[in-house]
Amino acid sequence: xxxxxxxxxxxxxxxxxxxxxxxxxxxxxxxxxxxxxxxxxxxxxxxxxxxxxxxxxxxxxxxxxxxxxxxxxxxxxxxxxxxxxxxxxxxxxxxxxxxxxxxxxxxxxxxxxxxxxxxxxxxxxxxxxxxxxxxxxxxxxxxxxxxxxxxxxxxxxxxxxxxxxxxxxxxxxxxxxxxxxxxxxxxxxxxxxxxxxxxxxxxxxxxxxxxxxxxxxxxxxxxxxxxxxxxxxxxxxxxxxxxxxxxxxxxxxxxxxxxxxxxxxxxxxxxxxxxxxxxxxxxxxxxxx
Amino acid sequence: xxxxxxxxxxxxxxxxxxxxxxxxxxxxxxxxxxxxxxxxxxxxxxxxxxxxxxxxxxxxxxxxxxxxxxxxxxxxxxxxxxxxxxxxxxxxxxxxxxxxxxxxxxxxxxxxxxxxxxxxxxxxxxxxxxxxxxxxxxxxxxxxxxxxxxxxxxxxxxxxxxxxxxxxxxxxxxxxxxxxxxxxxxxxxxxxxxxxxxxxxxxxxxxxxxxxxxxxxxxxxxxxxxxxxxxxxxxxxxxxxxxxxxxxxxxxxxxxxxxxxxxxxxxxxxxxxxxxxxxxxxxxxxxxx
Numbered sequence: 001x002x003x004x005x006x007x008x009x010x011x012x013x014x015x016x017x018x019x020x021x022x023x024x025x026x027x028x029x030x031x032x033x034x035x036x037x038x039x040x041x042x043x044x045x046x047x048x049x050x051x052x053x054x055x056x057x058x059x060x061x062x063x064x065x066x067x068x069x070x071x072x073x074x075x076x077x078x079x080x081x082x083x084x085x086x087x088x089x090x091x092x093x094x095x096x097x098x099x100x101x102x103x104x105x106x107x108x109x110x111x112x113x114x115x116x117x118x119x120x121x122x123x124x125x126x127x128x129x130x131x132x133x134x135x136x137x138x139x140x141x142x143x144x145x146x147x148x149x150x151x152x153x154x155x156x157x158x159x160x161x162x163x164x165x166x167x168x169x170x171x172x173x174x175x176x177x178x179x180x181x182x183x184x185x186x187x188x189x190x191x192x193x194x195x196x197x198x199x200x201x202x203x204x205x206x207x208x209x210x211x212x213x214x215x216x217x218x219x220x221x222x223x224x225x226x227x228x229x230x231x232x233x234x235x236x237x238x239x240x241x242x243x244x245x246x247x248x249x250x251x252x253x254x255x256x257x258x259x260x261x262x263x264x265x266x267x268x269x270x271x272x273x274x275x276x277x278x279x280x281x282x283x284x285x286x287x288x289x
Numbered sequence: 290x291x292x293x294x295x296x297x298x299x300x301x302x303x304x305x306x307x308x309x310x311x312x313x314x315x316x317x318x319x320x321x322x323x324x325x326x327x328x329x330x331x332x333x334x335x336x337x338x339x340x341x342x343x344x345x346x347x348x349x350x351x352x353x354x355x356x357x358x359x360x361x362x363x364x365x366x367x368x369x370x371x372x373x374x375x376x377x378x379x380x381x382x383x384x385x386x387x388x389x390x391x392x393x394x395x396x397x398x399x400x401x402x403x404x405x406x407x408x409x410x411x412x413x414x415x416x417x418x419x420x421x422x423x424x425x426x427x428x429x430x431x432x433x434x435x436x437x438x439x440x441x442x443x444x445x446x447x448x449x450x451x452x453x454x455x456x457x458x459x460x461x462x463x464x465x466x467x468x469x470x471x472x473x474x475x476x477x478x479x480x481x482x483x484x485x486x487x488x489x490x491x492x493x494x495x496x497x498x499x500x501x502x503x504x505x506x507x508x509x510x511x512x513x514x515x516x517x518x519x520x521x522x523x524x525x526x527x528x529x530x531x532x533x534x535x536x537x538x539x540x541x542x543x544x545x546x547x548x549x550x551x552x553x554x555x556x557x558x559x560x561x562x563x564x565x566x567x568x569x570x571x572x573x574x575x576x577x578x
Contacts, residue, residue, distance in 0.1 A: 084485050127560050154374075176565075177565040178466060180557075180562070185557070208483075276468060
């Protein structure tokens with residue numbers, strides 16, 4: 001009797017889950033574990049950074065980047081183009097053999113969406129797009145027929161030359177106000193989920209008029225960059241991120257839009273900038289255990 | 290003959306200047322010197338930061354802040370609330386005698402604008418406001434009858450309690466994506482014009498779930514904070530900032546909107562986020578000369 005009740009409960013809850021997925025991919029799980037094969041540990045002199053990759057959106061870029069990371073390609077390269085309020089960019093020396101050894105990639109800046117394509121909506125009539133939202137932890141924007149990951153602080157994307165399909169190994173993190181004019185014409189393929197303060201403290205390389213140029217010996221180096229799966233278990237940093245398909249995240253969006261706290265003695269406009277909605281992380285295990 | 294021609298030329302160009310000022314305050318000066326009585330030198334362990342105050346918009350807050358700065362009020366206080374992607378906040382210990390010694394201020398979050406009120410327009414139908422623009426180097430937003438300084442990275446504003454008129458001495462810098470939902474309900478009274486990278490590297494104080502709390506002994510201290518007028522001349526950092534009322538700045542806005550460079554093989558939407566338009570600074574003299 002107990003067994004059959006349990007079995008029935010299990011069946012019902014499984015059905016509920018399937019139905020929620022069918023409807024709009026909603027789940028009750030507030031947190032989501034990251035896949036170790038899809039997570040990168042970046043070690044800088046100032047600290048460790050964890051990055052989640054986005055193979056579901058930019059498969060070719062993630063494949064190439066992961067292959068390079070596994071080879072230690074980025075170890076000892078430096079952040080050679082770091083503009084405060086804009087981006088921190090790294091890669092091998094321009095035009096070097098190492099640089100030229102990497103194949104160029106076709107851009108993966110946006111993707112077609114059909115009517116069954118689900119996401120967590122954030123804002124209609126956003127300044128830069130018809131609609132913004134989240135999917136799988138990533139901020140996105142969309143119009144009627146396509147969607148694209150959108151440039152927010154912490155975004156990881158491939159740099160390129162003037163040609164659309166000229167990205168290879170150079171990448172950048174966004175470290176300032178979202179440069180959303182780069183959306184669709186650059187390939188975003190990951191985001192920082194831990195240690196963003198270390199990315200923010202990378203040595204700036206651009207001098208303003210009247211300043212001495214920054215000596216390249218001061219550029220922040222990448223001590224190492226590894227797939228988390230290749231890091232010894234004891235040294236892994238295990239992170240979970242907020243599940244942007246959860247009901248709790250949707251509720252948080254609503255609260256953030258309506259600002260009920262008494263601090264808001266006058267209510268702001270009931271709108272949300274998708275890049276100003278933090279997707280939370282929590283630490284499950286640090287690198288010292 | 291030469292004299293009278295020169296005189297005539299002078300007269301004509303002076304007229305043109307006056308007429309441009311009358312129309313919308315346009316000037317041909319690309320750069321603007323900062324007033325030493327209106328500029329603050331903040332010394333952090335990691336470097337020096339220059340702040341321009343905004344007495345034209347928030348006179349009472351600037352007056353109180355300047356008085357405190359002149360007294361050395363902030364020296365040895367710490368940034369005790371620093372949230373990555375949001376704000377770095379400093380002030381005396383909450384509830385201490387020092388804290389309670391400072392008078393509370395009536396909020397100066399917005400101001401009435403009449404039809405002659407001029408500014409450099411950036412964007413209509415911005416997500417958060419009818420209109421955005423710049424005036425005197427400061428990003429602002431407005432509707433039909435009023436305008437307000439808007440929260441962008443580098444903005445300096447007074448913190449407060451739940452009551453509108455409860456700001457006193459605690460202040461914050463914006464260090465992440467513009468939290469524009471704070472517009473009008475906080476008093477912005479300055480902005481960072483030099484050394485923003487040092488503000489970005491202030492020790493974060495908020496731990497995520499699962500992390501150890503940050504020991505307060507690690508909080509970044511303010512080594513000193515002085516009005517530039519009170520700094521010995523040899524140690525002053527002299528900065529000029531882009532004149533946001535200049536024709537060259539207006540042209541830069543147009544270029545930034547239309548993105549003519551071949552890098553933009555596909556054009557972004559012809560819109561501008563006022564917080565993503567850098568107002569440039571240039572260094573006239575550093576603190577070592």
